Amino acid sequence: MLGLANGYRLTANSSEMALTNETIQERLIAKFGDLVTNFEAPYGMLCFEAPKDQNLKLLQFLYDDPELRFQFLTTLCAVHYPQQKGRELAVVYHLHNLQDNVRIRFKVFTDITTPDIFTATNLYAAANWMERETYDFFGVNFIGHPNLKRILNVDEMDYFPMRKEFPLEDGTRIDKDDAMFGR
Amino acid sequence: MARPVQYNVKNEGGKAIHMVAPPEGHTGEGFFTTKLSDVVGLARKNSLWPLPFATSCCGIEFMATMGAHYDLARFGAERVGFSPRQCDLLMVMGTIAKKMGPVLRQVYLQMAEPRWVLSMGACASSGGIFDTYSVLQGIDQIIPVDVYIPGCPPRPEAVLDGFMKIQELVGKESIRRRNGEQYKQLMESYGIQ
Numbered sequence: 263m264l265g266l267a268n269g270y271r272l273t274a275n276s277s278e279m280a281l282t283n284e285t286i287q288e289r290l291i292a293k294f295g296d297l298v299t300n301f302e303a304p305y306g307m308l309c310f311e312a313p314k315d316q317n318l319k320l321l322q323f324l325y326d327d328p329e330l331r332f333q334f335l336t337t338l339c340a341v342h343y344p345q346q347k348g349r350e351l352a353v354v355y356h357l358h359n360l361q362d363n364v365r366i367r368f369k370v371f372t373d374i375t376t377p378d379i380f381t382a383t384n385l386y387a388a389a390n391w392m393e394r395e396t397y398d399f400f401g402v403n404f405i406g407h408p409n410l411k412r413i414l415n416v417d418e419m420d421y422f423p424m425r426k427e428f429p430l431e432d433g434t435r436i437d438k439d440d441a442m443f444g445r
Numbered sequence: 446m447a448r449p450v451q452y453n454v455k456n457e458g459g460k461a462i463h464m465v466a467p468p469e470g471h472t473g474e475g476f477f478t479t480k481l482s483d484v485v486g487l488a489r490k491n492s493l494w495p496l497p498f499a500t501s502c503c504g505i506e507f508m509a510t511m512g513a514h515y516d517l518a519r520f521g522a523e524r525v526g527f528s529p530r531q532c533d534l535l536m537v538m539g540t541i542a543k544k545m546g547p548v549l550r551q552v553y554l555q556m557a558e559p560r561w562v563l564s565m566g567a568c569a570s571s572g573g574i575f576d577t578y579s580v581l582q583g584i585d586q587i588i589p590v591d592v593y594i595p596g597c598p599p600r601p602e603a604v605l606d607g608f609m610k611i612q613e614l615v616g617k618e619s620i621r622r623r624n625g626e627q628y629k630q631l632m633e634s635y636g637i638q
Contacts, residue, residue: 415579416543423578 332357335386340400350374399424496532500539503566529555
């Protein structure tokens, strides 16, 4: 037990070896130049953006690079920003470097009228269900996905429920009045 | 010395034990005549086999109802079946998502006639607080319901009350009802033959 604990402390203390946000940013800029933008680090977690047609190249680089090694896809989801015309839908990848225990966020934006994004299923098997869920709720069309159909909602559903394009509630509804459910 | 069994059965400390009353009929010396539907109703209502379809907190209340304190066994319904083929009463307890709808309907279709449905709680009856894209706004959109129990969740007393309402329906039901035109129309309105 003592040996294990010491070993852990040694790893944790060797900060000059650890992968820092600055290193990641430098390597990305060295490789992709102006394509990667909007670097920020809210709560210490590096976050950046790239054009949507570059998402696979970027993910592949983050995966393959011997120093970066972001080989674990923690989660994947979309966000709808109705005010940002031409880039309404964001697809966000949360990546994890398990060796150095470093996490990053990577975003691509797309027009809601052509929500086509290349699938990450060939790189991360975990992306399969996550992309299906993202399609289910936001209607992001993942090009090349092996089985892009709804995963949680009923198959008959003809809308994407998490898009911010629905009024919260119709004030004129009479099927449930204020006397019920404390409204 | 232990007191005889008769003491407990006949008058527990002077109290009369409540027995189910016989149906209306004609009594003579050594015989009793009544309607067949009354006898069938009496037998059915006191030995209902419930099929619990519990999806959320209402199911927990139902477990309390099944337990020793509230004891659904007093109503002849302690035999909870998990096979729709053998059960008489479908107890739907909890939120039914739209995706669960066809499953619930399938379970109902697999039950043999006569069958009754009890909808417990706000969610099963109306969608409850889940007024949203993924939740069925009441199971009566897909299957006919006999008794609704209000509450979120209802207390076990309310469940027992709802169950007794079902018993009332079962006891009074004509044995020809399920062959009737009205019943057929009801089933057709749900697209069930």
